[in-house]
Amino acid sequence: MDDCLQGIRVLDLSQYIPGPYAGRLLADFGAEVLKIEPPHGDPMRSFGLVDRDGVSPFYKSLNRGKTVSHLDLKSAEGQQTFRGLVAVADVLIESFRPGVFDRLGFGADALAAINPGLVHCALSGFGQTGPYRLRAGHDLTYMAVVGGLAATGTRERPVMIAPPMADNAGAMHAVMAITAALVRKQRTGKGARLDLSLAESALALCSMGMTVALRDGMAREDDLLNGGAAYYQIYRCADDRFLAFAPIEEKFWQGFCAAVNRPDLLPRQVEPLPQTALIADLAALFASQPLSWWEDVLHPVDCCFEPLTALQDVPAHPQVQARQMVQVTGPADEPIAEVPFPCWTDGQAPRLGAPLQVEDAAVMLARWS
Structure with a gap:
């Protein structure tokens, strides 16, 4: 799959998990992904575990296969460079709260004027419209709103879902929407503005249970x-496994x-x-x-x-090994479990992209232009 999107240029302005994972998947497909971060960087750099180099292994994994540049989109120089990148990009992924990108001068009309063929994917918690559009949230609260938590757990109480369902569903729906929009663009030359909600991405997976609940009511x-x-x-079992x-x-x-x-x-x-x-x-x-x-x-x-396989035992599972689905990178005392896009193509196992590279945004603009 690592040559399917060869030649496609992606600007990834997103942070934390959903947008970066979507960008990582596009990079797995062969797209050239430039991750644009503010001067202080993506907060995911220091989220959870932190390696000796001061960077989270989660950040390294989510951004494998990309090039990262830092831009201050509040400065005139940063905005000028960014406009140049938008003009020559195919895809833009961002995860600002609704209205923030508009205030920076990059609303839908402004982006369309710069690049009419741009596929712009706006990832947000609840979408760009509706009464919850500006409400803060994370995976747990998105799952609460769409009914996923109420249906999961024991009769006594709900339980949290792992891995984060809305975050990952949002990333995957974003990639499906982006690739579909790129196919349409190839046919018509028309770009797209994609309004992707993390909550709605999880909601899309809840319809079967919702149908049961509508008919008969449903408790855990x-x-x-x-x-x-x-x-x-x-x-x-008897041995507590x-x-x-x-x-x-x-x-x-x-x-x-x-x-x-x-x-x-x-x-x-x-x-x-x-x-x-x-x-x-x-x-x-x-x-x-x-x-x-x-x-x-x-x-x-x-x-x-x-x-039930413990997570630390999954890389050694015979089926996982036979399919080459987990690749452990990093030093022995700081391993990172890497899972490439899970699809064999033409008889070939999936491959990991290169580690994240750092490059000046102006240099990238000159190369893309």
Whole structure:
């Protein structure tokens, strides 16, 4: 995939996770991505973990494959350089709160006047319009608004979703919208202004649960996909390790019942939701043996069973290794788990872009021009 967008020039003014991840994905596709940061830099540089060089490994991973330049968009010189870059760019990604970019002199009309063919993607929490357009938020609050949190967790309380769903869904929807707009531009020469909301990107993934709720109401642990079904559950084993169990189809349930010699369970799969009694019975069954025992019994059976893999063990998982999906970079005592765009193309495994490079914006403008 690393040559699909070759020749496409992307200006990435975004910060933190969603926009930078979208830019990283475009770089994975072969686009040339110039990340424009304010003089003080992207706050993600010092977010969470910080390496010996003073830079967060999250920042390094989110911006792999890009070139970074610093510009003061409040200065006349910075604005002049930026206008020049906009004129020769194909895509612009920004994550300012609605109205901020306009006050800097780069509203939709101004950008269209500079470059009518520009694909401008504005990523924001709640979108450019509506009563929440200026409301501050983060992934947790976006998920609260769109119902994702209310549907996730135990009957006693909701739980936080990891990884951050709205941030990552926003990045992926942005990339899909940008690539679609680039296809249209190739056909018509017309640019686009894309108004992408992180909350709405998560909302787009909640429609199935919302349909259930509209018809019957839905509480946590009531629906098939949120804990109400015994055949779609996480169970604890005797050694306090966990397994995922998902024999939704009848043939998989039959295979499980045969493997554990429990024909009495066969007709119980169709018990009404929530299957509280069946869940309790299976919980007692799985708690009777350690995880390794269940692996020996169930892995030979086609019944949708997998142990829960700890995140630190994922790079060594045989399937992940065979597909070359996690590449660990950095020194041994400061490893960074890198996951390239997850698609093999023409029989080739995905490849990581080069580490982030630093270049003066004026130099980049001269090269692009």
